[in-house]
Amino acid sequence: MEGNIQLNHVSDDVDLLLIDLDLDVVGERADQGDGQFSRNVLRKQRNWERQVAAKKSRRKEEKERRKLNRLTEKGDSVDSPQLSKRVIKAIVNERLAEAQSTGPKLCVDLSMTDFMSDKEVSRLAGQIRRLYGSNKKARRPFHVFLTDLTEDSRIYRECIRMNEGFLNYKLDIREETCSDLFPTKTIVYLTPDAEEALQTLDPNKVYVLGGLVDESVQKTLSLSRARALSVQTARLPIDEFMTKKSNDKNFHSKILAINQVFDILLTFGETGSWTEALQAWFPPGKGYVVTSGCIDEDTSSFHLSNS
Numbered sequence: 092m093e094g095n096i097q098l099n100h101v102s103d104d105v106d107l108l109l110i111d112l113d114l115d116v117v118g119e120r121a122d123q124g125d126g127q128f129s130r131n132v133l134r135k136q137r138n139w140e141r142q143v144a145a146k147k148s149r150r151k152e153e154k155e156r157r158k159l160n161r162l163t164e165k166g167d168s169v170d171s172p173q174l175s176k177r178v179i180k181a182i183v184n185e186r187l188a189e190a191q192s193t194g195p196k197l198c199v200d201l202s203m204t205d206f207m208s209d210k211e212v213s214r215l216a217g218q219i220r221r222l223y224g225s226n227k228k229a230r231r232p233f234h235v236f237l238t239d240l241t242e243d244s245r246i247y248r249e250c251i252r253m254n255e256g257f258l259n260y261k262l263d264i265r266e267e268t269c270s271d272l273f274p275t276k277t278i279v280y281l282t283p284d285a286e287e288a289l290q291t292l293d294p295n296k297v298y299v300l301g302g303l304v305d306e307s308v309q310k311t312l313s314l315s316r317a318r319a320l321s322v323q324t325a326r327l328p329i330d331e332f333m334t335k336k337s338n339d340k341n342f343h344s345k346i347l348a349i350n351q352v353f354d355i356l357l358t359f360g361e362t363g364s365w366t367e368a369l370q371a372w373f374p375p376g377k378g379y380v381v382t383s384g385c386i387d388e389d390t391s392s393f394h395l396s397n398s
Contacts, residue, residue: 202239280317285324343378
């Protein structure tokens with residue numbers, strides 16, 4: 092691979108040298124007053140200059156891509172200051188485009204916003220923005236769907252009002268519900284009220300997050316929604332990997348924002364470790380900590396790149 096890259100660089104260098112020589116010839120003939128030739132001088136010169144600029148740009152981007160690969164191997168983020176904004180944007184767009192073709196699927200079910208206040212709807216719009224931001228930074232992003240999202244809904248208007256460039260997000264906005272888009276047997280609805288804990292991530296499944304915020308008083312609303320769709324349910328394995336921590340307010344909650352659940356799933360998909368994912372993203376203010384000495388079972392068989 093390294094040899095091919097070096098050969099490509101040699102080829103590019105030769106091309107650039109030939110273009111430079113051609114430009115010298117153009118200049119000499121123009122100076123000699125060749126009328127027939129000089130009519131095309133500026134057009135050809137601009138064309139060759141664009142070729143030179145394009146080749147130099149490709150060389151620069153290839154160099155930064157190799158730098159990104161080295162940073163990724165060390166665990167650094169795609170938004171590293173060592174990369175230019177242009178290259179970061181190109182890489183992010185490539186990854187999101189690939190995810191929309193082959194990535195694991197995740198839906199945010201926005202069918203329950205009628206049960207929410209205007210304040211809660213605004214908070215949900217902010218959570219969608221943060222979820223999308225996390226997906227952009229991921230090495231192996233999800234193919235994200237916003238389902239049950241109609242243009243006349245409050246959440247649609249709030250997403251446009253609060254989230255700059257929302258309509259250009261690289262995700263699927265659908266009016267249909269998740270069960271209209273995918274076979275029900277492939278759907279796993281994640282709800283904190285489910286009995287069964289999620290053990291691993293299956294690339295052949297579609298995971299659904301209920302679009303609710305933690306102020307909602309409808310305790311089992313997402314579970315009821317899943318039952319109405321006749322789909323499988325699961326919860327994050329909080330009980331299996333975390334314990335309550337005493338605090339002054341005696342407050343303990345397993346209810347997470349959709350972007351927090353999403354971050355946990357992303358990290359688990361990359362590491363195969365619930366301990367690591369919960370340690371990184373479960374908010375300490377919820378009153379839970381990862382159990383000391385807890386060791387994950389072998390869940391490394393799933394990786395997002397296998398989808």
